[in-house]
Amino acid sequence: MRRRPDGTLxxxxxxxxxxxxxxxxxxxxxxxxxxxxxxxxxxxxVAAREDAPGDKxxxxxxxxETGQSIDVDVLKASVRAELPDYMVPSAFVVLxxxxxxxxxxxxxxxxxxxxxxxxxxAAAYAPPAEGIETxxxxxxxxxxxxxxxxxxDNFFDLGGHSLLTVQLQRRLKDVLSRPLALTDLFRFPxxxxxxxxxxxxxxxxxxxxxxxxxxxxxxxxxxxxxxxDRRPQRR
Numbered sequence: 001m002r003r004r005p006d007g008t009l010x011x012x013x014x015x016x017x018x019x020x021x022x023x024x025x026x027x028x029x030x031x032x033x034x035x036x037x038x039x040x041x042x043x044x045x046v047a048a049r050e051d052a053p054g055d056k057x058x059x060x061x062x063x064x065e066t067g068q069s070i071d072v073d074v075l076k077a078s079v080r081a082e083l084p085d086y087m088v089p090s091a092f093v094v095l096x097x098x099x100x101x102x103x104x105x106x107x108x109x110x111x112x113x114x115x116x117x118x119x120x121x122a123a124a125y126a127p128p129a130e131g132i133e134t135x136x137x138x139x140x141x142x143x144x145x146x147x148x149x150x151x152x153d154n155f156f157d158l159g160g161h162s163l164l165t166v167q168l169q170r171r172l173k174d175v176l177s178r179p180l181a182l183t184d185l186f187r188f189p190x191x192x193x194x195x196x197x198x199x200x201x202x203x204x205x206x207x208x209x210x211x212x213x214x215x216x217x218x219x220x221x222x223x224x225x226x227x228x229d230r231r232p233q234r235r
Contacts, residue, residue, distance in 0.1 A: 019048040021056050022162055024086040028058075031089065034082055035060060038075055040068040045098060045106050046089060051113050052145070057161055059114050060089040063097065070094050076157070090159060126151040126192075132176065133195045139171045140191065151192040155185070 017028040028046045035044040043063040050056040064070045072092045080088050091114035099110035128137040128151055140149045144158050160168070165185045172180050176198070188194040 019056075021048060021058065022086065026058070026087055031058070031060070031079075031083065031087055034079060035062070035075075038078055040065050040070045041075075042066070043098070045108065045111065047108050047111055049113065055159075055161070055163075057091070057159065058087070058089040059091045059093060059111075061098065061111055062092060062094050064094060086162075090156060090161060128191055128195075132198060133191055135175050136172065136191050136194060139168060139175060143168055143171070149191065152190050155189045160189075 019026050019028060026048075028048070031046045032044050035041055035046070041062055042065045045061045047059055047061065048056055049059050062070055062075075072094070075092060076088070093112065093114050095112075099107040101107045125148075128134045128149075133151065137149050140155065140158075141147065143164055144155075144160060146158060149158065155165075155168070165182055168185060169180055169182055178198075180198075184197060185194070188197045
């Protein structure tokens with residue numbers, strides 16, 4: 001509510017579906033409205049869950065239109081194109097129906113916890129190879145509390161979030177003995193893509209490119225200085 005100068009009250013709406021996650025204040029209804037626009041979605045409920053202490057995240061519960069199915073991977077890609085990252089649910093759960101309270105409203109407390117195994121990619125499981133892939137996978141399994149991860153599993157689809165990426169960055173730096181930018185973890189969210197980016201040779205490609213650019217700048221400066229020294233001096 002908001003009190004006007006004349007003493008009257010404006011009712012602004014319910015605040016119980018507004019949540020704060022990692023510093024962002026989020027209206028769950030905005031996410032639900034976007035998801036209802038997607039093909040095959042009949043109804044949706046978005047909830048903020050904290051199944052592990054300190055790990056609050058958004059979960060979308062969906063009911064498909066009669067006779068249709070929901071392609072979760074396509075849905076995720078579409079939502080990511082429309083909403084900022086902090087508003088994209090970390091898990092999508094398709095249900096035949098929502099649990100209801102005695103008065104017929106959705107019982108949010110009875111919504112099931114997302115199954116991390118169901119969040120895996122639809123592609124066939126590809127085990128990490130020995131070396132850098134196995135090292136990355138070991139860090140993932142511990143941070144995400146899963147039994148195994150495949151080369152093409154997405155860190156964020158399995159429950160990863162911005163706070164965990166900070167821990168991931170620190171752990172990978174210790175394990176791989178090399179620096180790694182946070183942005184790289186968002187750009188390469190699978191073990192396969194991250195391992196390919198790092199090259200498996202102990203040097204980040206980003207670092208290599210930066211070194212090449214620095215060498216090129218030094219060489220150009222040396223050429224300019226040499227050309228300047230060859231110019232005839234004015235008297």
